[in-house]
Amino acid sequence: MGGNRACAASENAVDKKRGGYxxxxxxxxxxxxxxALPCDAGYETLRQDLARxxxxxxxxWLADQVDDLTHVAMMRVMKLAPRGDRDRALSRGYLTKVAxxxxxxxxxxxxxxxxxxxxxxxxxxxxxxHGFGAPPIDPEQIASGREIGAQIGDCLARLSDSRRLAVTxxxxxxxxxxxxxxxxxxxxxxxxxxxxxxxxxxKCLAAKGISP
Amino acid sequence: xxxxxxxxxxxxxxxxxxxxxSERAAPxxxxxxxDELWAAVSGELAAGSRRAVVRHIAECRSCxxxxxxxxxxxxxxxxxxxxxxxxxxxxxxxxxxxFALVFACVAVFAHLRRxxxxxxxxxxxxxxxxxxxxxxxxxxxxxDCVLRWTAGPRGTRYRLRITTPDLRVLAVLDDLESPQYxxxxxxxTGMTAGSVLLxxxxxxxxxxxxxxxxxxxxxxx
Ligand SMILES: [Zn+2]
Numbered sequence: 400m401g402g403n404r405a406c407a408a409s410e411n412a413v414d415k416k417r418g419g420y421x422x423x424x425x426x427x428x429x430x431x432x433x434x435a436l437p438c439d440a441g442y443e444t445l446r447q448d449l450a451r452x453x454x455x456x457x458x459x460w461l462a463d464q465v466d467d468l469t470h471v472a473m474m475r476v477m478k479l480a481p482r483g484d485r486d487r488a489l490s491r492g493y494l495t496k497v498a499x500x501x502x503x504x505x506x507x508x509x510x511x512x513x514x515x516x517x518x519x520x521x522x523x524x525x526x527x528x529h530g531f532g533a534p535p536i537d538p539e540q541i542a543s544g545r546e547i548g549a550q551i552g553d554c555l556a557r558l559s560d561s562r563r564l565a566v567t568x569x570x571x572x573x574x575x576x577x578x579x580x581x582x583x584x585x586x587x588x589x590x591x592x593x594x595x596x597x598x599x600x601x602k603c604l605a606a607k608g609i610s611p
Numbered sequence: 612x613x614x615x616x617x618x619x620x621x622x623x624x625x626x627x628x629x630x631x632x633s634e635r636a637a638p639x640x641x642x643x644x645x646d647e648l649w650a651a652v653s654g655e656l657a658a659g660s661r662r663a664v665v666r667h668i669a670e671c672r673s674c675x676x677x678x679x680x681x682x683x684x685x686x687x688x689x690x691x692x693x694x695x696x697x698x699x700x701x702x703x704x705x706x707x708x709x710f711a712l713v714f715a716c717v718a719v720f721a722h723l724r725r726x727x728x729x730x731x732x733x734x735x736x737x738x739x740x741x742x743x744x745x746x747x748x749x750x751x752x753x754x755d756c757v758l759r760w761t762a763g764p765r766g767t768r769y770r771l772r773i774t775t776p777d778l779r780v781l782a783v784l785d786d787l788e789s790p791q792y793x794x795x796x797x798x799x800t801g802m803t804a805g806s807v808l809l810x811x812x813x814x815x816x817x818x819x820x821x822x823x824x825x826x827x828x829x830x831x832x
Contacts, residue, residue, distance in 0.1 A: 456684060474772060474811055477783070495684055496649050503645035503677050507638045510673055548672070551630050555669050564662055567669040570630045571679055573687070580688040581651075581665065583658025 448491070449473055452498035461505065472501040547609055554603035562596030569593045631679065636672040643667060645677060652681040654688035744790070744812050746827035753799045753831050758810055760824060762790040766817040773798075773810040781808065799831065806831045 450469040457465055475497050551570075555563050568578040579589040604610065643651070643664055650656045651664040668675040744761040751757065758771070769787040773794065781798050794808070808831070812824040 456680070458680075470809065477772060478770075478813075492686075496646065499649055499681060499684055500645040503648070503680065506677070507642075507645075507673070511637050513637070548630055552670065552672070560666070563669050564665045567665055567675075571668070571675065571682065573682065574689070576689040577687045580654065581661055583661065 445476070445494075446473060449476065449494055449498060452491075452494045453502065456495070456498045456502045458502075458506070461502065464505065468498075468501050468505060471505075472497050475501060547604075550604060550607050550609055551600070554600050554607075557603055558596055558599050562592050562599060565589055565592035566596035566600060569597070631676070638673045639671060641667070642671060642674050645681075648674065648677050649681050649685055652678060652687060653685035744814055744824040746810065746812060746824060746829075748829060750830045750832050753802060753804075754796050756794040756796075756799065756808075756829070756831065757791055758794065758808075758827075758829065759791040760812045760827075763814045763816055768815045770813040770815065771810060773808055775802075775807065775809065802831055804832055 446469065449472050450465065453469045453472055454462075454465055457468065461468070472494075476494070555567065558566065564582055565578060565584075568581060573581065575586055575590055575593070578593070579586040582589060584592075601610075647656070648664065651661045654661070656664070664674075664678075668678050744763070746758060746760040748757075748759070758773075760769070763769075767790075769784075769790060771782070771784040771787060771792055773781040773783075775781065782792075782794070784792060790812075799806075799808075808829045810827050810829065814824070
């Protein structure tokens with residue numbers, strides 16, 4: 400087995416601090432590249448921060464997977480360490496991003512296996528707000544919603560490109576200011592496109608017998 | 612509130628919720644990766660690339676859902692404030708995100724009532740790529756613990772990370788040539804029968820393509 404390097408974290412001296420985490424480093428005996436891994440107390444702090452980030456991202460139906468997903472997220476942070484991305488890796492924003500990508504990968508994996516519907520993909524914070532004891536869902540409402548959703552998708556596809564983009568962000572719940580910033584357009588232009596795009600959308604749906 | 616207005620609001624709510632919920636849809640081959648979605652939502656991508664992602668979510672329900680999740684967490688950029696002309700904003704449009712959220716979250720509880728899906732016999736799972744390596748054994752002796760995984764094509768190298776369940780790092784190995792690793796007993800000092808090793812392998816092919824495995828669990832005997 401050639402070219403190996405092994406780091407037993409507890410055996411390495413803490414030689415630097417990044418983002419509040421102790422980082423222990425050692426030289427790769429073969430190419431002198433540095434491996435940096437948080438160790439001991441720093442490692443535990445990082446794990447706890449990641450666990451909090453994963454909990455924040457995780458929808459309720461994945462709540463029993465928080466430990467697993469935290470572990471996966473931790474592995475990802477560790478993989479980033481040798482890539483010169485350590486400073487970002489240890490920032491709070493970056494941990495949230497790692498948590499997000501980890502959770503979404505798991506959600507997609509389940510969607511591919513048809514274990515979960517899109518309605519299930521809501522953030523933990525909102526779902527908790529509606530907590531247990533929420534009224535039971537009406538299956539007819541779901542079926543009706545899905546049918547209308549398919550028609551909305553069809554009508555969106557018929558809009559001009561710029562109107563489709565503006566209306567999509569509007570339907571996704573973004574404010575006008577956010578939509579304008581995300582699309583890189585002026586607020587005035589974006590507002591006009593949303594307005595006209597929604598009118599087109601309603602007209603298209605009305606032609607299909609759907610009248611919001 | 613007039614009955615007509617109330618009816619209109621209900622109809623609009625259905626429309627709004629339907630866009631968020633829609634039909635079951637699996638991710639597609641051309642879906643942006645989650646980190647690209649995150650970068651788009653948080654404004655890290657260039658405007659042209661952001662528009663390309665929005666164009667995708669207009670037609671991909673799966674990514675639209677992932678986008679909404681990112682938008683709850685990432686710092687979404689805002690442009691200069693603009694006052695909307697009066698009369699253009701109707702109440703049902705303001706109800707879009709709220710009702711969509713209620714609809715989606717109520718569905719969560721319907722899902723929770725279903726029996727749990729069968730799980731793979733590995734406690735810690737990484738969303739592994741298709742064709743990713745399988746690892747074994749499930750149990751091994753501390754004095755002779757050899758971790759093995761599915762080999763890649765000729766020239767493939769492997770990266771291996773081993774931790775404990777509380778994420779204490781036992782070993783990080785780069786550039787392994789063989790699809791196996793004999794864990795030195797000294798790296799398992801202090802671990803007793805029943806202790807668990809968690810480990811994950813990256814398979815790096817000759818072109819530098821990386822395929823990550825699931826995270827495997829091996830129990831010491
Ligand atoms: Zn997609």
